Amino acid sequence: xxxxxxxxxxxxxxxxxxxxxxxxxxxxxxxxxxxxxxxxxxxxxxxxxxxxxxxxxxxxxxxxxxxxxxxxxxxxxxxxxxxxxxxxxxxxxxxxxxxxxxxxxxxxxxxxxxxxxxxxxxxxxxxxxxxxxxxxxxxxxxxxxxxxxxxxxxxxxxxxxxxxxxxxxxxxxxxxxxxxxxxxxxxxxxxxxxxxxxxxxxxxxx
Amino acid sequence: xxxxxxxxxxxxxxxxxxxxxxxxxxxxxxxxxxxxxxxxxxxxxxxxxxxxxxxxxxxxxxxxxxxxxxxxxxxxxxxxxxxxxxxxxxxxxxxxxxxxxxxxxxxxxxxxxxxxxxxxxxxxxxxxxxxxxxxxxxxxxxxxxxxxxxxxxxxxxxxxxxxxxxxxxxxxxxxxxxxxxxxxxxxxxxxxxxxxxxxxxxxxxx
DNA sequence: GAGCAATCGGAATCCTTCATTCCGCTCATC
DNA sequence: GATGAGCGGAATGAAGGATTCCGATTGCTC
Numbered sequence: 001x002x003x004x005x006x007x008x009x010x011x012x013x014x015x016x017x018x019x020x021x022x023x024x025x026x027x028x029x030x031x032x033x034x035x036x037x038x039x040x041x042x043x044x045x046x047x048x049x050x051x052x053x054x055x056x057x058x059x060x061x062x063x064x065x066x067x068x069x070x071x072x073x074x075x076x077x078x079x080x081x082x083x084x085x086x087x088x089x090x091x092x093x094x095x096x097x098x099x100x101x102x103x104x105x106x107x108x109x110x111x112x113x114x115x116x117x118x119x120x121x122x123x124x125x126x127x128x129x130x131x132x133x134x135x136x137x138x139x140x141x142x143x144x145x146x147x148x149x150x151x152x153x154x155x156x157x158x159x160x161x162x163x164x165x166x167x168x169x170x171x172x173x174x175x176x177x178x179x180x181x182x183x184x185x186x187x188x189x190x191x192x193x194x195x196x197x198x199x200x201x202x203x204x205x206x
Numbered sequence: 207x208x209x210x211x212x213x214x215x216x217x218x219x220x221x222x223x224x225x226x227x228x229x230x231x232x233x234x235x236x237x238x239x240x241x242x243x244x245x246x247x248x249x250x251x252x253x254x255x256x257x258x259x260x261x262x263x264x265x266x267x268x269x270x271x272x273x274x275x276x277x278x279x280x281x282x283x284x285x286x287x288x289x290x291x292x293x294x295x296x297x298x299x300x301x302x303x304x305x306x307x308x309x310x311x312x313x314x315x316x317x318x319x320x321x322x323x324x325x326x327x328x329x330x331x332x333x334x335x336x337x338x339x340x341x342x343x344x345x346x347x348x349x350x351x352x353x354x355x356x357x358x359x360x361x362x363x364x365x366x367x368x369x370x371x372x373x374x375x376x377x378x379x380x381x382x383x384x385x386x387x388x389x390x391x392x393x394x395x396x397x398x399x400x401x402x403x404x405x406x407x408x409x410x411x412x
Numbered sequence: 413g414a415g416c417a418a419t420c421g422g423a424a425t426c427c428t429t430c431a432t433t434c435c436g437c438t439c440a441t442c
Numbered sequence: 443g444a445t446g447a448g449c450g451g452a453a454t455g456a457a458g459g460a461t462t463c464c465g466a467t468t469g470c471t472c
Contacts, residue, residue: 008418008469034459045421050461144383151365151380158364159357167404169397174357176395177350178380181387189382191375198373214440217448240430251450252432262431 015052017042022063027100030107030161031060057112063100064111068119070101075126084133088140088149089179091130095153096160096175102153116203123150124196143188147199152178221258223248228269233306236313237266263318270317273306274325280304281332290339294346294355295385297336301359302366302381308359322409329356330402349394353405358384 007015021042025033035056039046053059078091095101111119127146134140156178160171194202213221227248231239241262245252259265284297301307317325333352340346362384366377400408 159361173397177387181383191379
């Protein structure tokens with residue numbers, strides 16, 4: 001966030017390029033993407049990556065942090081712009097459409113340290129508010145909790161990775177079907193929802 | 207299927223173990239699982255794997271074929287045992303519960319050759335019958351097609367890979383929510399369903 | 413515009429991770 | 443008891459990829 005030392009102009013440009021490229025490449029291949037791929041996408045030498053980020057994990061962490069910020073921003077926007085009844089659905093849609101938002105979660109080696117917990121601590125209350133608004137409006141089942149939305153997001157993302165290259169829009173269609181499942185009118189599932197603590201564990205390196 | 211040459215009794219036992227182990231290990235790690243992992247799980251030397259299967263791809267193909275058979279078998283059972291109104295839902299549930307059924311599809315290197323097309327040719331009509339029964343009974347939306355069920359299966363499986371280890375039952379809960387989305391009472395999604403041909407491409411090595 | 417430290421690029425290094433091969437030993441089977 | 447089908451698992455070789463290093467550039471300051 002706060003860059004104490006100012007970079008040379010060209011270095012600053014390259015840093016931005018790297019972050020952009022890393023976001024896209026990680027989004028596409030998950031943590032398994034290679035540093036060389038990222039460097040190539042950023043049109044930068046590998047050495048340049050390593051001057052900014054001591055290693056791959058740190059670069060990934062930076063990307064994930066940015067994605068978390070973006071997610072929070074989306075939640076804020078939804079809370080502001082969207083009708084209470086539609087907020088929850090629109091939030092998930094916008095997250096799916098955002099290039100890398102929450103995408104890291106479907107990667108195998110997402111956060112390390114307490115990163116996931118911090119991200120969730122920021123996100124869960126926001127999503128809770130969006131959700132409650134929908135429930136008060138009667139457009140969202142009363143048995144839905146924030147982790148349900150996140151889980152939906154994760155599964156849609158995973159499906160997109162699998163299918164969208166060959167069948168564009170597949171995950172989008174599935175998303176709408178899944179969202180319909182969140183609307184009132186059905187029996188609650190026997191299985192209780194995932195806890196936030198569990199989700200934190202899911203998102204953390206094993 | 208038809209083993210022309212009969213194996214020594216111990217060899218036959220080992221073959222069964224290998225197939226079992228491969229099924230489980232591939233289910234757990236996808237095609238990236240190593241031959242050594244499989245050999246270890248089967249409590250067998252690596253050499254033994256290679257005497258039965260000339261290479262990894264062939265072993266994987268054998269596992270996938272078995273899974274396809276199992277899926278078809280489940281469809282048959284559902285058609286026979288389950289109420290028309292519940293068949294579609296129960297089919298997906300049973301597939302999710304079957305240890306390796308359709309699991310390969312979420313792996314990155316599933317079928318090669320025309321394997322996927324053959325499997326789909328066998329499965330799609332069966333699923334179509336299950337689906338139509340539900341639609342006639344009024345428990346399934348009229349805009350749902352067989353690929354929707356398969357896509358649901360795939361996303362639930364993917365979610366399970368991500369979460370179930372840390373939060374058991376998560377994919378199960380999501381499955382029920384997603385299935386609710388297939389029930390009548392909502393607007394059809396704007397995005398048309400995936401075609402069978404596209405699904406075949408998704409399942410095939412790139 | 414000269415000097416210089418900050419930057420670059422990317423070749424080279426060093427691991428790790430497999431798939432696959434090979435071969436001496438074992439033990440069903442006849 | 444002979445013998446060849448089977449077995450285990452060390453060894454091989456290739457690929458992939460993170461990280462390091464260093465000579466060549468180039469913004470920036472005086």
